[in-house]
Amino acid sequence: MRQIFFDTETTGLYAEGGDRLVEIGCVEMVNRQLTGNNLHIYINPERSSHEEALKVHGLTDEFLSTKPKFAEIADQFIEYVSGAELVIHNAPFDLGFVNAEMKRLGRPPIHDVVAGVRDTLLMARDLYPGKANSLDALCRRLEVDNSNRTFHGALLDAELLAQVYINMTRGQDSLVIDESSASGGGGHAAGETQLESVDFSRFALPVLVASEAELQAHEKVLAELDKASGGKRIWQAH
Incomplete structure (x- = not known):
């Protein structure tokens, strides 16, 4: 199973209001192993970021003015994510911006390109009801080091999300993890974690x-x- 941990940074909060993508970060995992085959792209949004958004990502108009527009990287991005499951924290936000960019180009929504979408925010709410489930909160709870996170960056946040996901689904080396259910297989709803029935008599203790x-x-x-x-x-x- 190929999974892409995906995050974006934007000029603001509202894709429908004309805010645009400024950064895309993708981290690839195949069969629960991080491959290092990642994708990181800064994008010229053709507009300024709102002041509050700039405080979050720190990407200035001057820096972004020399970067490619989404139209110039669309084919590269689509080819990279094609056929994979996207794993996103608060998926409707990021997908709303991606689909707005795709619509501007007359392209089909990203859901038509990928194998599926898994929202780790929904997973976290099921696992930790009533608790804070932001990415920062999950890093603290699951002992994922985010000490280098001064600004929000799409690639860094995608890398943190990958580690959070691995820990939420009981780790890469767990004896009892069901790989197919962890990746959404077997007909289970997104966000569910299923455990494989294990015969412990197989193990020589x-x-x-x-x-x-x-x-x-x-x-x-x-x-x-x-x-x-x-x-x-x-x-x-x-």
Whole structure:
């Protein structure tokens, strides 16, 4: 299963109001392994960012003026995400901007290009109801280091989202993760995590025998507990 962790930065909050994309970040994962085959593009939005948006991403008009317009990178972007599952935190926001750009070019919506969309915000709300589920909050909860996140950047946020997703779905090396359900297979709704039934009798578990010194230390602790309790150690009662 090929998954693309996807994030954008924009000139503002409202695609329908004319705000545009300024940055796209994509991180590829195949069969729960990050490949390093990522895509990162700055985009000339042909308009200025709102002041509040600029405070978030820090991408100035001067910097973006030399970058390609979306029309110039559309084919590259579409080819990259084609056939993959997009994994996005708060998917309607990012997809709204992408589809607005596609519509300007007379292209079909991105849903017609990708295999599906998974919204990690919905996943997090199911897993942690009533708690803060922003990307920053999930990084703290799931012990993902986001200390380098001074500004919001599409590629950095996509990389953080990939680590958050791996931790939310029980880690890359889990014995019990069901890979197909983690990627949305098997007919389960987006955001659900299904666990594979595992026969633990398959695993040969080592038996560690206590050494003589460890047994003596154990007996010493029990004797001290017996003394402290006035000889009332009920676990040795016959």
